[in-house]
Amino acid sequence: MSLERQAEVIATPPTGCACYVVDEGYLLPTLVSALQARDRVSPELADVAIVCVGETTARTETAAAVAAARGILFIQVSRADVGDLHVMFGRFFLSQVLPGQYTRLVYIDGDTQVRGDLDPLFRAQVPAGGFLAIRDPAILFAQHDPTLRRRMLDYRRRIGLVGAPEDYFNSGVLVIDRAGWTAVADTCLKLYRERGASFLYPDQDALNLGARELCTLISNRWNFPGFLIGSRAEADTRPHIYHFMSNPRPWTVAARPWGEAWGAPYRRLLAEHPQLAFLKPTPSRMYTARYRVQQFVKMGLSYRAVGRMREAPPQLAV
Numbered sequence: 182m183s184l185e186r187q188a189e190v191i192a193t194p195p196t197g198c199a200c201y202v203v204d205e206g207y208l209l210p211t212l213v214s215a216l217q218a219r220d221r222v223s224p225e226l227a228d229v230a231i232v233c234v235g236e237t238t239a240r241t242e243t244a245a246a247v248a249a250a251r252g253i254l255f256i257q258v259s260r261a262d263v264g265d266l267h268v269m270f271g272r273f274f275l276s277q278v279l280p281g282q283y284t285r286l287v288y289i290d291g292d293t294q295v296r297g298d299l300d301p302l303f304r305a306q307v308p309a310g311g312f313l314a315i316r317d318p319a320i321l322f323a324q325h326d327p328t329l330r331r332r333m334l335d336y337r338r339r340i341g342l343v344g345a346p347e348d349y350f351n352s353g354v355l356v357i358d359r360a361g362w363t364a365v366a367d368t369c370l371k372l373y374r375e376r377g378a379s380f381l382y383p384d385q386d387a388l389n390l391g392a393r394e395l396c397t398l399i400s401n402r403w404n405f406p407g408f409l410i411g412s413r414a415e416a417d418t419r420p421h422i423y424h425f426m427s428n429p430r431p432w433t434v435a436a437r438p439w440g441e442a443w444g445a446p447y448r449r450l451l452a453e454h455p456q457l458a459f460l461k462p463t464p465s466r467m468y469t470a471r472y473r474v475q476q477f478v479k480m481g482l483s484y485r486a487v488g489r490m491r492e493a494p495p496q497l498a499v
Contacts, residue, residue: 197227197303198254198283202263202271203291204234208244209460210425210432211291213446215253218289221421222299227287230254232278234268240459247454264370269384272352273366276359283359289422290353292430294407294446297421302356302403305499310361311395314350315404316493317385318426321414340379342389347493350396352385353424354404365392399499407431408476410438429472433462436476 199218203211211231219229231248233241237257245255258278263271271278272288279286287302289295307313323330323346334346342349369387373380380386388396405420408427429436431443451457 193225194282195225195227196283197222197285197287198230198279199227199287199289199299200230200232200275200279201289201291202232202234202268202275204268205238205241207291208233208240209447209450209457209462210293210430212244212248212253212457213432213450214289214291214293214295215248216251216450217295217446218299219252221295221297222303226300226303227285228254228283230256230279232256232258232271232275234258234260234263234271243456244460247457266370267383270370270373272355272384273370275357276363276366286355286357286359286362288355288357290424292425293353294423294425294431294443295421296423297402297419299421301499305356305399305497307356307358308395308397309358310364311358311397312362312365312392313356313397313399313497313499314352314388315354315401316347316398317349317351318401318406318409320347320349320493336381340376340386340390342386342393344393348393348398349389350385350393350398351404351424352382352388353426354422356399361395365395368392398496400495403499407439407443410443412438429464429468429476433464434469434472434476436473438476 199222201211201215215229215231222229229252231253233255235241236259241257245257248255256278262278263274275286275288285303285307287299305313319333323333330346337346337349369391372391373383373387377383377387400418402418402420403422404424405415405418405422407423407425409415410423425431431439432447435441435444451461
C-alpha cells in the first residue's frame with residue numbers, strides 16, 4: 182500500500198463500532214472487555230464505544246478519562262435517553278445514542294472477555310434490516326435434560342414463542358445492520374411494554390418474539406458461556422468472546438472453572454490505573470465461599486452435559 186493510500190485509510194473514520202451499554206455498577210468488567218476489543222479489531226474497521234447510562238458522577242468522569250486515554254469512546258447518556266427503562270434495554274437505543282458514522286454495530290454485553298479476533302464480525306454479511314446472534318446456551322443442556330426442555334418449552338409457549346427451541350438466541354452479542362435496527366427496536370419495545378411483565382429475560386424474550394425472522398444464527402464462538410471454560414465444548418468451539426452469564430463473575434471470585442487466571446485482566450487494569458480503585462470489588466468471605474461451592478457443583482454438571490453434545494450448525498459460517 183502506498184504512503185498516500187495509508188494516509189487516506191488512517192484519515193477515513195471507520196464505519197463499524199463495537200459497543201457496550203452499561204451503568205456505573207458495571208464499569209470494571211466493561212472497561213476490561215472494551216480494551217480487549219480495542220486490541221482485537223482493526224482500527225480501520227471499527228471504533229470501540231462504552232455508553233454509560235445514568236447521571237454523570239466523579240466515578241463516571243474518571244472512567245471516561247481512562248477510556249479516552251486508551252482509545253475508547255465513552256458516551257454518557259441519561260435514563261431518559263433509553264426510554265427510562267432498565268439499562269438492559271439500552272441496546273435498543275443504539276441508533277439514537279451512537280454517532281451517525283457507524284453503519285455496522287457489534288453490541289457486546291459488559292460481562293465478557295474478548296479473547297479472539299473481532300474483524301470477522303465487521304466483515305460478515307448481515308441481511309438488510311437484520312442482525313446476527315448466537316443460540317442461547319440453555320438449549321445445549323435441554324438437549325439431554327427432558328425436565329429442563331419441558332419447562333423451557335412450556336415457558337416459551339406461555340409468552341407466545343413457537344417453533345424450534347434451538348432457534349432461540351441470546352442477546353449478549355449482536356451484530357447489527359444499523360439501517361434497520363430502529364424498526365427492530367421499536368417492535369421489541371412495544372412488545373415489552375404490552376406483555377413484558379411475564380418475561381423472564383425481558384430484552385432477550387422481546388427480541389426473540391419481535392424479530393426472530395430477522396435473526397441469522399452464527400457460531401457459539403462469538404458468545405461462549407464462561408462456565409464451560411476448560412470443557413471439551415471450549416476446545417471444539419475455539420471461542421473469541423467469553424460471556425460470564427451468572428454469578429459469580431471472575432472479577433469478584435476466583436472460582437472454578439476460571440480460577441485466578443481470568444481475574445488477571447481486572448487486577449491489571451486496576452494496577453495500571455490506580456484512580457479506578459473505587460471499582461475494586463470487595464466480596465465477603467461468605468459470598469466467596471458460597472460461590473466457590475456453587476461453581477464446583479455447576480462445573481461438574483455442565484462438563485458432563487457438554488461432553489455428549491455438539492453445537493448445532495450455524496446459519497451463517499462466521
